[in-house]
Amino acid sequence: MKKTALVIAGPTASGKSGLALELAERWGGVVINADSMQVYADLPILTARPGPADLGRAPHRLYGYLARTEVCSAARWTSEARAAMAQAWAGSRLPIIAGGTGLYLRALIDGLADIPAIPDAIRDEARALMAHLGPHRFYEALIARNPRGAEGLRPSDSQRLTRAYEVLAATGRPLTDWHQAQVPVDDQITWVRTALMPERAALHQAIDRRFAQMVAQGALDEVRAFASSGFDPNLPIAKVLGLRPLLSHLTGELTLDGAITQASTDTRRYAKRQMTWIRTQMMSSNVIFEQEMETRITKIDILLKNLVDR
Numbered sequence: 001m002k003k004t005a006l007v008i009a010g011p012t013a014s015g016k017s018g019l020a021l022e023l024a025e026r027w028g029g030v031v032i033n034a035d036s037m038q039v040y041a042d043l044p045i046l047t048a049r050p051g052p053a054d055l056g057r058a059p060h061r062l063y064g065y066l067a068r069t070e071v072c073s074a075a076r077w078t079s080e081a082r083a084a085m086a087q088a089w090a091g092s093r094l095p096i097i098a099g100g101t102g103l104y105l106r107a108l109i110d111g112l113a114d115i116p117a118i119p120d121a122i123r124d125e126a127r128a129l130m131a132h133l134g135p136h137r138f139y140e141a142l143i144a145r146n147p148r149g150a151e152g153l154r155p156s157d158s159q160r161l162t163r164a165y166e167v168l169a170a171t172g173r174p175l176t177d178w179h180q181a182q183v184p185v186d187d188q189i190t191w192v193r194t195a196l197m198p199e200r201a202a203l204h205q206a207i208d209r210r211f212a213q214m215v216a217q218g219a220l221d222e223v224r225a226f227a228s229s230g231f232d233p234n235l236p237i238a239k240v241l242g243l244r245p246l247l248s249h250l251t252g253e254l255t256l257d258g259a260i261t262q263a264s265t266d267t268r269r270y271a272k273r274q275m276t277w278i279r280t281q282m283m284s285s286n287v288i289f290e291q292e293m294e295t296r297i298t299k300i301d302i303l304l305k306n307l308v309d310r
Contacts, residue, residue, distance in 0.1 A: 003189050004307055005085055006300070007034075008098040009105055009282055010196030011271035012241070013206040017050055019196070019296050020098035024058035026297070027096075027304060030088040032081055033062040034099025034108070039077065040237050042068045042226055045219045047240055048210065059093070068226075068237045073163070074107040075115075081108055094304075102277040109191055113178035118166045126165045130158055130234055138165070148174040159236050192303050193285035195278045202291055207267045211242060211260060220246055220256075241267045 006023065010016045020031045033039060037047045041064045044051075049063055061084040066072055081104075085095040097108065130138050139155040142165055149168050153160050164175045171178070198206070223246040231238065238244075242263035249259035278287070286303060288296050 003089060004192065004304075005095045005097060005189055006192045006194070006304070007105060007109070007285075008096065008194050008196070009034075009102070009278055009285075010100060011198070011203060011274040011278075012048075012100055012267060013210050013271065014100075014196040014198050014203060015206075015291075015293070015296075016098045016100065016196060017048070017054070019293065019300075020096045021050070021054055021058055022293065022297055023300060024094075024096055026301070027094045028092070029094040029096040030059045030061060030084065030091075032084045032088075032095055032097045033060070034077075034081070034097050034101055034104045036072060036077070036099075036101040036104060036236065037240050038063055038099070039066050039072045040064065040068055040070075041066065042237060043222055043240050043243070045214050045217050045222050046242050046246075048214070059088075061087075068231055068235065071159070071236055074103045075112055077104050078107045078112060100274050102274065102281060106281065109193070115167055115178050116171060118170045122166055122169045126162045126169070127234065129165070130162050135161060138162075142168070146174055148176060151176045158234050159239070162234075190307065192300075192307070193282060194300055194303070195282045195285050195287045196296070197275065197278060197287050197289050198291060199289070203271060204268055207271065208264050211264050211267065214242065215256075215260060220249070223247060224250055241270060 006029070008016050008020050017031075020029075023029055024031050031050075035047070037043075038049045039062060040047070044064060050060055054060075055063075062077070062080055081097065088095040097105070099105070129141070133141060135158040136155045138158070138161055139150050139153070142149040142161060146168055149164055150161060151174060153164060155161075167173070167175045167178060219242065223243060226243075227247055227250065245254060245259040245262040245266070248254040248262075249256050254262065286299065288299055290296060290299075
């Protein structure tokens with residue numbers, strides 16, 4: 001199975017990590033993280049990062065290895081994921097890429113645009129402007145500079161807006177133009193693409209249950225310690241689901257119940273966007289609607305065995 005890679009996509013709380021771990025044990029695999037928040041060392045509870053017991057069951061890569069101050073772009077993550085895949089193949093292991101960050105998965109499978117390096121002066125300019133204006137006014141300024149400058153981006157997405165500004169300022173071309181000229185990746189890789197698509201009510205229950213478990217496991221203390229050491233609200237890690245509601249509770253703006261409700265609502269909205277991405281980008285893949293772990297494993301086992309038997 002050299003040059004075969006298994007991708008497990010799906011919305012948050014759909015069971016991707018658990019499924020990836022079970023399959024890694026069965027197939028001698030390496031689990032490679034494709035979640036943009038689980039790359040950071042901070043907030044392991046709130047980001048639902050695999051714990052020590054899971055890490056001991058199978059090799060895991062690209063989890064909790066970056067400082068909060070770093071920005072993990074799709075290009076950076078893709079380069080590191082490809083290196084982890086190559087290492088897995090060299091050890092006769094199956095790379096299992098699990099995560100719900102669609103941009104990462106698309107970049108890994110379909111390739112990235114060959115955007116020139118952005119000068120540090122432009123990066124500093126973009127960050128200073130974002131800090132001064134805030135995401136919504138920054139969004140308007142970007143559109144004023146070029147009507148297509150913020151195409152496809154949300155006014156609240158400060159990280160991607162900053163990236164769009166950098167690319168436009170450095171190259172004179174909107175980011176969407178570069179994305180339309182993607183550089184293909186290794187066409188020798190056999191991608192086994194799967195996507196978990198739980199029924200909506202079941203997913204909402206899983207989201208609520210998981211966040212309650214996070215609080216029980218110490219998420220509030222984790223957020224308190226995180227905030228006390230200071231952080232830049234414009235950094236990517238500030239987008240961790242549940243962080244802002246719990247911070248609002250710690251400052252007295254929300255009750256704990258109110259913070260939990262807000263966090264669950266935000267997570268449901270994010271899961272909805274993830275599922276929309278799967279429907280538009282991965283419906284040609286092997287979509288798994290069933291909830292039971294054994295059924296999920298059986299379906300993917302069949303896909304992998306078919307490759308072995310060829």
